[in-house]
Amino acid sequence: MATESLDRLSINRITVKSWSMEQVISGCARAGINHVGLWLEDLAEHGTEKTARLLAAHDMSVSSVCRGGFFTGDDPAAALADNKKSVDQTAEIGCDVLYLLAGGVPADRDLPRARRMVADGLAELVPYARDRGVRLAVEPLHPLLLDRSVVVTVGQAVELVQPHDPAVVGLAIDTFNVWWDPHVLRDIARAGERVISYQVCDWLVPLPHPVWGRGIPGDGVIDFPPLTAAVAAAGYAGPIEVEIFNEKVWATEPSEVIEVVRSRFARVF
């Protein structure tokens, strides 16, 4: 991405984990950043009304809400109820992108059955999301994270969302999750207008931790420009959200983290 501007930069709140939601919103605004990604836990803690007020006061948009889904558990009815509530909360703060994780490998280890549960659970949620103007962003996770998502490639996610209205069900591309895939560029092209969110973080070598070891873009081995170009060619022109799970990053003063991310943004993508 050849841009001198930070207009598209979004900071996912987990990147500055030690900050309260209020600090995230005011801190990003102070840094000239127009978008943040929030978590359902933020909305539960502060309520959607207060959150919406805070966002409006700082003229801040929410690029995504993390994260519903989890369709592979023992109680699909409870999951559906939780997901409807998450759709409501997303709509109430004026965001139209709710991330969905498929849910992990079930106790009986039957992956094909689990993948059918994801398709069924998604289908049940779609009408509710459509009625509330919230788009569902299915996020394939890295195959390292099969305990959280049995959907692990962009190609698999494209097939999963295929039966549904593209105005309601799309995909979230996160560089950490997809960079390894020999077919990723082809499958992002296949996804086309389904690409409704783009998250970025880097893959560190050696990987410090299976979950909490992601890197600030530029610190790892991911070649971002081809992925960013593929997402752009697919038609996505929205925020680019920096989401970093990393214990060292979390131990750093959040405004310093934001400065590093800002300085990398124009250079790396």
Added chain:
Amino acid sequence: MATESLDRLSINRITVKSWSMEQVISGCARAGINHVGLWLEDLAEHGTEKTARLLAAHDMSVSSVCRGGFFTGDDPAAALADNKKSVDQTAEIGCDVLYLLAGGVPADRDLPRARRMVADGLAELVPYARDRGVRLAVEPLHPLLLDRSVVVTVGQAVELVQPHDPAVVGLAIDTFNVWWDPHVLRDIARAGERVISYQVCDWLVPLPHPVWGRGIPGDGVIDFPPLTAAVAAAGYAGPIEVEIFNEKVWATEPSEVIEVVRSRFARVF
């Protein structure tokens, strides 16, 4: 696999890491095991002549030698020379399966280029291996391990080996590396006679470590029977090699580890 017999069980020497090669061979023989997997480091340490004598003395076969390849580095000529030496050593101990890892993401982060280097490097090695009666087993690694292998799916490996004589170039299927893949059963069927080695270990949840956190079959979440059936349907009837990288397993008395593996073998597969 419905078998009461341990005839097909092979122990990769890394599973009993604290043992010397001699202890591995005699310990497995004592436990009624007919096959071991060895590493090039063993052959370098003891010499191929002594190794061959030890194997013969215990009537032990070698199911595989780990591991050549690494085609993505800065010096392809040096890699080719190393690989030729590895082919020689494999032949000298009477084993006909040499594992190849592709090599990891290169310094310039260019994965498509790295994948072309793997295809080129493999092509250069094939005639040498054919002349010495050694089959090359390309092992796709888990996408978690892209720092070691830019080949990460069975489908990708099938395409990589396609140009070469199936009598010389095949695939190694390791459950840990492939279990997550939505297309794994289809792609093992596509591989057919190319499947020339089958390694097993489990995926633990949570994953204790990105590299040294694999599980003894039965301790994790992998559903082995469909994978074992797919490998059998592809035509593979050779040893099933238990290869476990795990610091806790390594800290356990090796003969105890072998007993656990033996007890799991008929039950899990």
